[in-house]
Amino acid sequence: MNASRFGHGLQGLKGIQNNAPLAFDVARFTEHAAAESSFSCILSALSGANLIHDPGWIDHGSVTSPAHMVLVDEILHMVNQFMGGILIGEETLALDVMDRVGPGGHFLQEVHAMNHFREIRYPQIFDRMIHDARLEQGAKEFEERLRERTKEMMEHRPNPLPAEIRKKLDQMAKHWK
Numbered sequence: 001m002n003a004s005r006f007g008h009g010l011q012g013l014k015g016i017q018n019n020a021p022l023a024f025d026v027a028r029f030t031e032h033a034a035a036e037s038s039f040s041c042i043l044s045a046l047s048g049a050n051l052i053h054d055p056g057w058i059d060h061g062s063v064t065s066p067a068h069m070v071l072v073d074e075i076l077h078m079v080n081q082f083m084g085g086i087l088i089g090e091e092t093l094a095l096d097v098m099d100r101v102g103p104g105g106h107f108l109q110e111v112h113a114m115n116h117f118r119e120i121r122y123p124q125i126f127d128r129m130i131h132d133a134r135l136e137q138g139a140k141e142f143e144e145r146l147r148e149r150t151k152e153m154m155e156h157r158p159n160p161l162p163a164e165i166r167k168k169l170d171q172m173a174k175h176w177k
Helices: 031-047 066-083 095-101 110-119 131-136 142-155 163-174
Strands: 019-021 049-055
Touching: 031 066, 066 142
Parallel strands: 019 049
Antiparallel strands: none
């Protein structure tokens, strides 16, 4: 996470890194770890942290949980969206569209909606469907959705970096030793 985006904390002081660990003393990945992760992520962002590290670490950092990493990734996306704020202006308020559609109308067929609906990030593992529709579509529980997403991410193999970038990284790495 980039603290300069948040406009809080210590990011204005050159050379100072504000870290926020996400390792917990919870022995297993449970609802307890998920709740602590959520709270820790939002507090880290509000404090101006520019590095949130150790997602997935539990039991004092002695155990790593891939599912916990996936959950924290989802939480951080929500925190990032929250910390980005809400832009208020002529385009975002769309008062002209509201006047045109009027009470009882709906906005989904409006050009304005088509231009802006992708600005919202929909969660990968949290289900926000209406209960009856969820049941009609198979109603996977949270644990199953998290397990499937974790497996999907663990099976992902990124494309190799281009040769010129690998060469540049190798040159940089010589100075790190």
